[in-house]
Amino acid sequence: MKILVVGSGGREHALAWKLAQSERVQMVYVAPGNGGTARDARLVNVNITDLHELANFVEQEHIGLTVVGPEVPLAAGIVNLFRARGLKIFGPTREAAQLESSKDFAKAFMHRHGIPTAKYQTFSDVAQAHDYVNANGAPIVIKADGLAAGKGVVVALTLDEAHQAIDDMLADNRFGDAGARIVIEEFLAGEEASFIVMCDGKNVLPLATSQDHKRLKDNDQGPNTGGMGAYSPAPIVTPSMHARVMREIINPTIAGMAKDGIVFTGFLYAGLMIDAQGNPRTLEFNCRMGDPETQPIMSRLKTDLLGVMEHAVNGTLDQVELEWDRRTAVGVVLAAEGYPETPKKGAVIDGIPAETPEAVTFHAGTADVGGQLQVTGGRVLCVVGLGDSVKLAQKQAYEAVDQISFEGMQCRRDIGWRGLKH
Numbered sequence: 519m520k521i522l523v524v525g526s527g528g529r530e531h532a533l534a535w536k537l538a539q540s541e542r543v544q545m546v547y548v549a550p551g552n553g554g555t556a557r558d559a560r561l562v563n564v565n566i567t568d569l570h571e572l573a574n575f576v577e578q579e580h581i582g583l584t585v586v587g588p589e590v591p592l593a594a595g596i597v598n599l600f601r602a603r604g605l606k607i608f609g610p611t612r613e614a615a616q617l618e619s620s621k622d623f624a625k626a627f628m629h630r631h632g633i634p635t636a637k638y639q640t641f642s643d644v645a646q647a648h649d650y651v652n653a654n655g656a657p658i659v660i661k662a663d664g665l666a667a668g669k670g671v672v673v674a675l676t677l678d679e680a681h682q683a684i685d686d687m688l689a690d691n692r693f694g695d696a697g698a699r700i701v702i703e704e705f706l707a708g709e710e711a712s713f714i715v716m717c718d719g720k721n722v723l724p725l726a727t728s729q730d731h732k733r734l735k736d737n738d739q740g741p742n743t744g745g746m747g748a749y750s751p752a753p754i755v756t757p758s759m760h761a762r763v764m765r766e767i768i769n770p771t772i773a774g775m776a777k778d779g780i781v782f783t784g785f786l787y788a789g790l791m792i793d794a795q796g797n798p799r800t801l802e803f804n805c806r807m808g809d810p811e812t813q814p815i816m817s818r819l820k821t822d823l824l825g826v827m828e829h830a831v832n833g834t835l836d837q838v839e840l841e842w843d844r845r846t847a848v849g850v851v852l853a854a855e856g857y858p859e860t861p862k863k864g865a866v867i868d869g870i871p872a873e874t875p876e877a878v879t880f881h882a883g884t885a886d887v888g889g890q891l892q893v894t895g896g897r898v899l900c901v902v903g904l905g906d907s908v909k910l911a912q913k914q915a916y917e918a919v920d921q922i923s924f925e926g927m928q929c930r931r932d933i934g935w936r937g938l939k940h
């Protein structure tokens with residue numbers, strides 16, 4: 519079978535890499551892909567981003583299944599379009615993707631269905647937003663309603679920061695339409711975890727747990743980023759926590775969507791905040807896999823991913839039991855100089871080691887320019903190491919990281935630190 523993976527990041531490289539391992543996969547196309555997918559002999563980049571043109575390509579090439587990585591084509595309705603043309607695709611419809619594409623939709627949904635989350639209110643009026651913040655005090659969290667590529671949330675520790683964020687989003691239109699409405703919510707303290715499941719419309723299949731590292735610098739210092747690394751499994755999600763999240767968050771979400779007339783298919787990602795008493799609350803939903811969580815998760819998946827995807831599009835995920843590598847996987851992101859504010863492009867990348875059973879490098883912001891690998895985006899590579907403990911997985915990852923070089927390369931040296939303390 520031929521497969522199409524839509525997207526160009528590290529998440530898509532990891533999905534395509536895993537799909538290509540299936541004996542029944544003849545070819546994996548990646549649209550548009552990156553320098554790593556270009557170099558992998560089992561993967562073929564296709565330079566198409568328009569959704570109608572992608573559907574045409576899938577028809578012409580007789581591609582049997584499409585898997586979508588990023589949120590933007592999902593929110594634009596790629597799944598609705600492909601299904602209307604009779605093409606098999608795994609992902610949520612435009613309507614289902616509102617759980618991610620509108621934070622107001624997600625909050626109202628959680629409120630309606632009793633899913634634990636921070637208290638909130640939605641505003642489009644600047645003065646009312648300022649009044650609400652004055653009445654509630656800091657710390658407080660200000661979120662642009664729409665998709666903002668991970669840059670639309672301000673965790674304001676002071677009232678000044680909160681007022682500034684409101685002005686940026688509502689008065690100065692910093693995020694355009696995405697920030698024309700804002701959600702202001704209660705600050706939640708605790709430890710975050712990523713809880714990702716696959717849904718086929720009826721059945722829910724949880725993937726391995728993981729934890730992301732959002733801040734640029736070691737010890738969770740510096741500005742927020744798209745994610746500087748992730749590891750799996752996340753020990754904070756104990757078996758009893760797992761059961762509780764399924765019961766209190768995931769199952770009510772799928773059932774609530776159905777009650778509201780929306781069948782949820784695709785990956786569902788609940789971003790959790792687990793407080794000191796061990797109560798999980800939902801910070802947000804994503805309707806796709808996380809990046810970089812996908813890279814360590816796919817590195818641990820032993821089950822044939824094509825088979826799982828086929829069950830997912832056929833509504834038979836109840837027949838699947840996933841097998842995971844018992845080792846821990848630690849994924850370290852290597853970012854460009856100036857990331858996240860102003861990533862510098864063009865640096866030449868050297869020294870990426872060949873894949874081994876203990877370490878694999880996934881590409882994100884790279885391009886193969888006449889045989890030379892160059893930096894083209896903020897997050898450049900994600901190096902995954904596997905080991906019998908977090909410490910051993912870190913050792914494998916950083917041994918590989920230390921062979922790689924490009925001008926201005928930034929990376930954290932402590933990915934997995936929360937896993938060490940459990």
Ligand SMILES: Nc1ncnc2c1ncn2[C@@H]1O[C@H](COP(=O)(O)OP(=O)(O)O)[C@@H](O)[C@H]1O
Nearest residue numbers: 636659668669670671703704705706789801802
């Ligand atoms: N209510 C909250 N309390 C504390 N921190 C929060 C809260 N909501 C979000 N955050 C922090 O901000 C980050 C980004 O928020 P999130 O809702 O996941 O939006 P997005 O991923 O779309 O930027 C979270 O990973 C978390 O660290």
Ligand SMILES: [Mg+2]
Nearest residue numbers: 789801802804
């Ligand atoms: Mg998030």
